[in-house]
Amino acid sequence: MPLFATHIISILPNMASADKFDRAALEQLVTKRFFYAPSFQIYGGVAGLYDFGPSGSALLNNIISLWRNHFVLEEEMLEVDTTIMTTYDVLKTSGHVDKFADFMCKDLKNGEIFRADHVIEAVLEARLQGDKEARSAKAGKTAEQIAAESAADAAAKVDKKKKKKKGTVVAVELADDVRQSYEECLAQIDNFGGDELTAIMKKFDIRSPESGNELSEPKEFNLMFESLIGPTGQLKGFLRPETAQGQFLNFKKLLEFNNDKMPFASAQVGRSFRNEISPRSGLLRVREFTMAEIEHYVDPENKDHPKFEDVKDVVLTLLPKDVQMSGKTDTVQMTMGEAVEKKIIDNQTLGYFIARIYQFLDKIGIKSDRLRFRQHMDNEMAHYACDCWDAEIHTSYGWIECVGCADRSAYDLSVHSKRTGEKLVVREQLAEPRTVELWQVEINKKTFGPKYKKDAKAVEEALLALSEDQYAQLAKDLEANGVGSVQVNGQSVEVGKENVTVKRGTVTEHVREYTPNVIEPSFGIGRILYSLLEHSWWVREDDEARNVLSFPTVVAPFKCCLLPLSGNAAFEPLVRKYSRELRKAGVSLRTDDSKASIGRRYARNDELGIPYAITIDFDTVQDGTVTLRERDSTKQIRDTFENILKTLVNAN
């Protein structure tokens, strides 16, 4: 229940519409109140690495804590904590060694490095802007008018996910077809691979927006940080690019922990790493970040969700892929029930999690009218995904991908199983036994042992673990040539028909065996935190200098600030007593006993987003009453500390 009758958040002036958003002022606030700052700043800092200060760190912890309650505890997910350091083999198998890469190009004269897609965007957007200015100049508008229009236009239409080095804008009018080809290219930029980027750079003569120099052809750069494990120099490892692999590798143990019951989910919160080519947009593109990931394992033949009913009336803003492929960004609003029924969202489980993501973001304070779910286009998708919807939050940088909700199908479990020979499957007792025709292997024990000696067991196991196609091939080879081969620990071993017989046979199955599909909601906590800062920030109308961060109480860095009126010694025992009682009641607390005036300290609290402040004054010493102030409304009430404490404990 809200503590004060009218909670101010709903009537706040919306300071955050992108066209007049003063990002520099917010950044100043973020630095001043140490939400976060560049790491190693006294050493000059390094792009893409940030440290969270006490306020940012508390905000981060509270968001994670709410995430745990909302997802992990609510669904009894199996939370794990796996290593960041991951071996080459694992990430080779998962596809990250080969495919987790961006394209970079180099200024051929000064060596500056750019991300290829970003440099194309920067240059084309600058040319379009120049075109607009040239056309408007003809129409007699002022430079300011043009700039304002363009900014509003950009914010409304273009997805500017990355802060790019801006191209220099020169007012040159473009031919209509050229302009159109630029716009089409920009709408699909995330959809392009290396060859396409190379072609575009040639076709549109893309040069460095900084120097105007020619650029090298786009070259793949793997985004994983690499290291060596142990002193031998032989064992290569990477810092994980996602927390997911650690979860997949433990699938068998997790299923067992869950008493073999399906469906279930594992979850993990932890650091992941991307060695970004040239990160430039604050918390939105970083080299080290906290993720929270869920891997929900589901029967591929039945992706219904038992709790779908709970979310079917949630209304969402959707941007499906076919709309984007036609070069547009028009969203549709509909209930989750309708979206799944119309197959816009593929199945109930995917839909359930999309709706739960919406509810989570809403709870922590993301404005729902600045939140949409965008479906990935086919080429844009990660190599492991077969469908993916991003929760995108609107900020002054445009629409930012903050949560991905991907259907990874059986990709990961299948590749790891294949590579290691470990079965990563669910075995389900069938209600009715069923008869199936299968390839069967018979081993001639008499000749088999003597032939393979100490390898006999490994060869036998390999023979028993072949796929249906492999059995068919082996049967064909044995029939045709009398010999065939089987892979044993990466080596081809010959088997002859005197040792092995492969034939079709009928078996009765009592158990169904399948590789589950994985629905993966994956949260970038830093991006969510940054978006929340933008959505929560406003400035009091009566005073330009008075910033407020209106975080919901549940995630605010501290719930309450305790302020003795002055440094008078009479207040000291009360500060100790009240802070002990507040802590005991679970109210997170910051004591501000600095010498600044109460007014200045209230202003400081507002900037830290602390929703409540308790002031101790000389009356408190006499009668035990304190003043409670609410952040957004600045309203104050006076009551005994005991009553205020009760009020605070229940306040949200």
Next chain:
Amino acid sequence: MPLFATHIISILPNMASADKFDRAALEQLVTKRFFYAPSFQIYGGVAGLYDFGPSGSALLNNIISLWRNHFVLEEEMLEVDTTIMTTYDVLKTSGHVDKFADFMCKDLKNGEIFRADHVIEAVLEARLQGDKEARSAKAGKTAEQIAAESAADAAAKVDKKKKKKKGTVVAVELADDVRQSYEECLAQIDNFGGDELTAIMKKFDIRSPESGNELSEPKEFNLMFESLIGPTGQLKGFLRPETAQGQFLNFKKLLEFNNDKMPFASAQVGRSFRNEISPRSGLLRVREFTMAEIEHYVDPENKDHPKFEDVKDVVLTLLPKDVQMSGKTDTVQMTMGEAVEKKIIDNQTLGYFIARIYQFLDKIGIKSDRLRFRQHMDNEMAHYACDCWDAEIHTSYGWIECVGCADRSAYDLSVHSKRTGEKLVVREQLAEPRTVELWQVEINKKTFGPKYKKDAKAVEEALLALSEDQYAQLAKDLEANGVGSVQVNGQSVEVGKENVTVKRGTVTEHVREYTPNVIEPSFGIGRILYSLLEHSWWVREDDEARNVLSFPTVVAPFKCCLLPLSGNAAFEPLVRKYSRELRKAGVSLRTDDSKASIGRRYARNDELGIPYAITIDFDTVQDGTVTLRERDSTKQIRDTFENILKTLVNAN
């Protein structure tokens, strides 16, 4: 308040005394209930990397959560969250690039790699054991008697912190002086550097305990994982070996956040890394681990602690360094007040934290009679520390260092300040102004600007930031030669007496400026967790197969297990309802609706260390009563769910 009248923990048979401790059985339990397991196990695993499963991860999170309450919230410490990836410059300055290393040696024939100190220990201990067997055989004892005595002896006396490859024991009697020299060497093994290790290996002819082959001379191996940041290949980074540096680098911002008030502490929980040479003892020696570190900044001239009074009567078991240097390990028991008064512990702040560490470990379930505080010997200390006490917990591996409490003096802030030119100091308004004699610099503006042009500002700043010694040298040089030099951004710049005058003068100071000292309690959460598993584990007397982990409720992976008697559909709505209400009341929960019997499921709960279980049966459907079972006593009570819920919420 305890839920049941007699809480069983205090009367548990002490299964964990080291001489008869069945570690293999505990390890089996840990694996079976997925507390933790080797990472990438399906790929064969990698030494020193472990994943925590749902039970281990929950235990870990609960320990961390209690740590936050006990330390961070209690003292309003400033928690931060800094990056793992750390640049070369930072760790070069901190001393880790040069000094964070162990000595390794290689089997000269088969290439196997050992840690030098570990291999010496293994070989000498095996020889001592052989000596004992030879002497006992003379005295007519059986091999079993000898083995039992030795194990008890080892557990009681020797600090076996590392599980080493064991040397082969051959019953050979040693001369008395040889035996004594081995024992002295072992008592001081942590105190030896590279030269000493080399000398010992030669003197005692240390060979591989595995193959008997000769070993290479000990060679330093830096324990940091190295990587490259960004695509240029120019920027070297390391995975942090401790979370401390990230805190020191933000000192200035943190002091400001704290309104410039001293003393204060920052804190951080996060992953750190050590590229161990040859890790072999489960969670006790790993390459990636969760740390929780506090950096408490204190005035070097006054290390009293305002809350020392609260802890002065805490009784602790201490092992001071002078005892160890004399080759002994006898501990003393005394109150913290006495320890500080007798200067066994240097100051109140160090003492305060040692006592708080004791209270924390006690709270999470570490047995206080198996906990001691051992002071580091001089050469054993990390390069940055000037005094250090380890909280050591006794386990089947011997005494394990689980928490370090070091006085890092002003080391880190000083070296970073010197390297970056950023002042990392506290400025304290003096009650009375004071007059001091200082070197003073006067710059001749007329000639200075024209001479240094664009560098003038940098040269001036460098001149103003010299130390007293540097001023004295410069004054001497100017006097003698008419020129001197100053370091500007790492380059030597000449200054002449026509530009600069340096002389002694008197100034009145209103502000005292000092570099604070740092007291650092540093917790290895994984080691604490492992020790807790050993201290919590026991087996019911009536049934060998019934393992129990008696975690205190506050850290148990889940507080309660919810068990429907069977798969009967009538129980489903009750499971949903009760689990919702338990969650809402903040009771962490595991539902076990598997088909196993209630007895088997209770046994499973005991193995997971879940203190309470609620069973839903057919009476529940009728009258809303449930059975509550307590883990340690196995006592059961029957009451309405509503009453049980209330009891549970208050239970500890």
